[in-house]
Amino acid sequence: MLVGRKQPRISRRFLAQVFSSLDPLQGESVSVENFSLRGARVATVRAWARDSQVVVKFTSAWLRAKSARVVYCKAVSDKEFAVGLEFLRPWIAA
Numbered sequence: 001m002l003v004g005r006k007q008p009r010i011s012r013r014f015l016a017q018v019f020s021s022l023d024p025l026q027g028e029s030v031s032v033e034n035f036s037l038r039g040a041r042v043a044t045v046r047a048w049a050r051d052s053q054v055v056v057k058f059t060s061a062w063l064r065a066k067s068a069r070v071v072y073c074k075a076v077s078d079k080e081f082a083v084g085l086e087f088l089r090p091w092i093a094a
Helices: none
Strands: 010-020 027-035 039-044 053-058 066-077 080-087
Touching: 010 039, 039 066, 053 080
Parallel strands: none
Antiparallel strands: 010 027, 010 053, 027 039, 039 080, 053 066, 066 080
Protein backbone atom coordinates (compact mmCIF):
# COMPACT_ATOMS: atom_id res chain seq x y z
CA MET A 1 0.00 0.00 0.00
CA LEU A 2 1.27 3.47 -0.90
CA VAL A 3 1.30 6.11 1.80
CA GLY A 4 1.59 9.71 0.57
CA ARG A 5 2.40 8.80 -3.04
CA LYS A 6 0.12 8.48 -6.04
CA GLN A 7 2.69 6.55 -8.09
CA PRO A 8 5.26 4.02 -6.88
CA ARG A 9 8.90 5.03 -7.16
CA ILE A 10 11.31 2.80 -9.02
CA SER A 11 14.64 2.60 -7.24
CA ARG A 12 17.18 2.43 -10.05
CA ARG A 13 20.32 4.51 -10.51
CA PHE A 14 21.29 5.95 -13.88
CA LEU A 15 22.74 9.17 -15.26
CA ALA A 16 20.97 12.23 -16.60
CA GLN A 17 21.59 15.93 -17.17
CA VAL A 18 19.62 18.77 -15.62
CA PHE A 19 19.54 22.18 -17.29
CA SER A 20 17.94 25.45 -16.25
CA SER A 21 15.01 26.34 -18.52
CA LEU A 22 16.08 29.99 -18.34
CA ASP A 23 19.76 29.36 -19.09
CA PRO A 24 20.44 26.12 -21.01
CA LEU A 25 24.19 26.61 -20.47
CA GLN A 26 23.61 26.31 -16.73
CA GLY A 27 23.39 22.57 -16.14
CA GLU A 28 25.08 19.53 -14.70
CA SER A 29 25.31 15.77 -14.90
CA VAL A 30 23.30 14.10 -12.15
CA SER A 31 22.63 10.65 -10.77
CA VAL A 32 18.95 9.65 -10.79
CA GLU A 33 18.24 7.84 -7.52
CA ASN A 34 14.62 6.92 -8.19
CA PHE A 35 11.79 7.95 -10.47
CA SER A 36 8.11 7.51 -11.20
CA LEU A 37 5.70 8.59 -13.91
CA ARG A 38 5.33 11.93 -12.07
CA GLY A 39 8.87 12.81 -10.99
CA ALA A 40 12.36 11.87 -9.92
CA ARG A 41 14.89 12.33 -7.15
CA VAL A 42 18.37 13.22 -8.36
CA ALA A 43 21.74 13.74 -6.67
CA THR A 44 23.46 17.00 -7.68
CA VAL A 45 26.62 18.91 -6.77
CA ARG A 46 24.87 22.28 -6.67
CA ALA A 47 21.77 23.62 -4.98
CA TRP A 48 18.72 24.24 -7.16
CA ALA A 49 16.13 26.83 -6.12
CA ARG A 50 12.66 25.54 -5.25
CA ASP A 51 10.14 26.05 -8.09
CA SER A 52 12.92 26.46 -10.68
CA GLN A 53 11.94 25.19 -14.12
CA VAL A 54 14.43 22.66 -15.48
CA VAL A 55 14.85 20.25 -18.38
CA VAL A 56 15.96 16.70 -17.59
CA LYS A 57 17.79 14.84 -20.36
CA PHE A 58 18.15 11.16 -19.60
CA THR A 59 21.11 9.16 -20.89
CA SER A 60 18.95 6.03 -21.13
CA ALA A 61 17.72 5.64 -24.70
CA TRP A 62 14.25 4.59 -23.54
CA LEU A 63 13.57 7.87 -21.68
CA ARG A 64 12.93 11.17 -23.46
CA ALA A 65 13.80 14.61 -22.09
CA LYS A 66 11.20 16.05 -19.71
CA SER A 67 10.43 19.53 -18.40
CA ALA A 68 10.17 19.62 -14.61
CA ARG A 69 10.07 21.89 -11.61
CA VAL A 70 12.20 21.64 -8.50
CA VAL A 71 10.01 20.59 -5.57
CA TYR A 72 12.76 20.45 -2.95
CA CYS A 73 16.52 20.67 -2.59
CA LYS A 74 18.12 19.22 0.55
CA ALA A 75 21.81 19.23 1.42
CA VAL A 76 23.06 15.66 1.86
CA SER A 77 26.66 16.72 2.49
CA ASP A 78 28.89 19.72 1.82
CA LYS A 79 29.16 18.67 -1.83
CA GLU A 80 25.89 16.89 -2.62
CA PHE A 81 22.21 17.78 -2.75
CA ALA A 82 19.09 15.65 -3.10
CA VAL A 83 16.69 17.33 -5.51
CA GLY A 84 13.08 16.33 -5.99
CA LEU A 85 11.70 16.99 -9.47
CA GLU A 86 8.07 17.00 -10.55
CA PHE A 87 7.55 16.44 -14.27
CA LEU A 88 5.33 19.12 -15.78
CA ARG A 89 3.76 16.51 -18.08
CA PRO A 90 3.82 13.12 -16.38
CA TRP A 91 4.29 9.98 -18.44
CA ILE A 92 1.19 7.97 -19.15
CA ALA A 93 1.17 4.45 -17.70
CA ALA A 94 0.98 1.80 -20.42
